[in-house]
Amino acid sequence: MIKRLRGTYDVLPQDAIKWQYVEDVFSVILERYGYREIRTPVIEETSLFTRSIGETTDIVTKEMYTFLDQKGRSITLRPEGTASVVRAFLEGSISPDALTKLYYWGDMFRYDRPQKGRYREFCQVGVEAIGSAIPALDAEVISLAMCLLETLGLKDLKLNLNSVGCVDCRRVYYEKLKDYFNSSTVVTMGKLCPTCQKRLEKNPMRIFDCKEENCQRTIEKAPTIAESLCSNCTLAFENLKKYLSLLDIPFVLNTRLVRGLDYYTRTAFEITYEKMGSPQQNALAAGGRYDNLIQELGGPPTPAIGFAMGMERILLAMEIAKVNIPTGKKVEIYFVSLGEVAFQEAFKIIDRLRRKGFYVYATTSGRSLKSQLREADRLCVGYTLILGGDELSRRVVMLRDMENSTQREIPLKDLEDELAKL
RNA sequence: GUGAGCGUAGCUCAGCCCGGUUAGAGCACUUGGCUGUGGCCCAAGCGGUCGGGGGUUCAAAUCCCCUCGCUCACCCCA
CATH class of the missing domain: 3.40.50.800 (Anticodon-binding domain)
Incomplete structure (x- = not known):
């Protein structure tokens, strides 16, 4: 008998009801916040992802479903949504001056070893607000993410917040980090693991993601990005915090929060649900600013911010929280x-x-x-x-x-x- | 890519350690008790290449080797 591919799953009728419920709740709220749906193809030219996500990221180096088509062109099944939406935004010439608010919904593909809350074909719903750099927009986007999850009945969500700065701040910060990790104090604490030694050269911030005990110890004393932020980024971050306070949205500053995609600038955030079984797969939503991406993809300089949420994890969290799904009564x-x-x-x-x-x-x-x-x-x-x-x-x-x-x-x-x- | 655990009926599992009649249970399903009236109860029935291949043995679900699959965890991510 033919069985489903590894890392994929079937949504059977009793579960499809739950999916439909989330879809209904979400689409109403998204429209309320001014977002309009955009649908893009599942396949794209490979270079769209290598250029936007970053050549050295895990996604690009080992997780993409890439193949050659009949004419020998390199095609990739989308591993995330932002790149495609930005491509469509540029290609569709959507009013370049005004703020554009888009949301998408669909399956993404990453060749990973599957485990709880992680699949090779998985579903993300995400938003992209393109055309403004004001921190109030960041706060609004975060509020939207919280609102979506809370409306489903999820409580005790934790908002992790950080600023990863702009290219200027990061250049300064990378140097500081390299100096620190190469310093005698760190060396006496023991060597970094091989992966982190490579990270030190390519993207030292990624060392923060390491779970090796020895690396963790060295991280504790490492300089934080906050100390290296330029005045503009500092101001923007302060404003974001101010607006979040205005909305009574509590957050936890996490200077070690680094997103796995290269295009993020300034605001980076993650909404976690601590009651999730596995501590490493507890992020329900994650996102941030990507002020350079649109220009890097050939468009005019355009700041933007967005996030993506994992549907499977949301459904899982709803199971754990024992959320009641209302059933429409019909005769x-x-x-x-x-x-x-x-x-x-x-x-x-x-x-x-x-x-x-x-x-x-x-x-x-x-x-x-x-x-x-x-x-x-x-x-x-x-x-x-x-x-x-x-x-x-x-x-x-x-x-x-x-x-x-x-x-x-x-x-x-x-x-x-x-x-x-x- | 690395590590661990698990593959026996449609589903959940027992049996395996200590090899030995026709491989079991519960749930589900079908039929009957109740000739045209559901749920509860009782009974019968249906349903299995014991994941696959090889080996040891008079004899393998059971012991050994290989392989495939799934799950969980690591890396990383939603």
Whole structure:
């Protein structure tokens, strides 16, 4: 038997209800904050991702689904959403001067070893606010992210906040970090792990992500980015904090927070849910500013900020938090028919009822009354219609209320009117 | 890429350590008890290449080797 590919999953009907619920809640709120949906292709030219995410990042070096098409072009299944949205923004010439607020929703692909809360094909919903650098926008975007999760019923969310500065701050900071990690105080504490020695050359901030005990110890005393921020970045960060306070959104400053993508500048944030099983997979949403990306992709200098949330993790968090998913109540009917003649008549009636807007279940094979009622019971329908030879000859149908086990006859000609009253 | 755990009925698992009749249970499903009335109860039935291959043995779900798959964790990320 053919089985699903590793790291993929099927959303079965009982779970699809949960997905639909989140989709409904989210789309309303996103529109309320002024965002409009954008849909982009799942496949893109490979260079879009290598240029935006960064040549040396884990995503680009080992996690992308890349293949050559029939004409030998390098194609990649999107590993994240921002690059495609920016590409579409530039290609679609969306009003370049005004602030553009977009949201997207879709599957992303990363070739990773799957584990709890992490898949090779996974679903992200994200937003991008393009065209403004004012810190109030950062605060609004963060508020939106919090609002989305809180509206689902998730509590005790933790907002981790940092500023990773602009290119100027980072140049200064990288030098400081290199000096520190090469200094005698660090060397006496023991060597960095091999991965971190490479990181020291390419992107020293990434050392903060290391879980090696020895590296962790050296990190404690390392200089923070805050001390290296330029005056503009410092001011922007202070303003962001001020606006978050205005909105009563608590946050935790985390100077070690580094995002795994190269394009981030200034604001970086992550919303974690501590009750999540695995401590390393507890980020429900993450994002930040990317003020240089649009220019790097060939557009005009345009500041922007966005975030992405992982749907699988949100659903997982909802399970853990035991969130109640409201179910829309609708009148459902199971149509029981007995014998071939009655089945043919029922077959016509059922089709007519469905076209009129009723929710009607029915058996497809001639089974016993008992087994059909049992199925109706399993489906939890409120009512059952029973049509046998006796009813058919008298042009009536039995309407059974499954809740209190009462039933009455209804002339076939009045059926639709009677059902409408239920 | 690295490490650990697990693969037995549709599902959850027992049996394996200590090899030995036809490989079990619960749930689910079908039928009947109740000839045209669901849920509860009772009974019967259906359902298995014991993940796959090889080896040891008179004999393998059970012991050994290889392999595939899944899960969890590391790296990293949503």
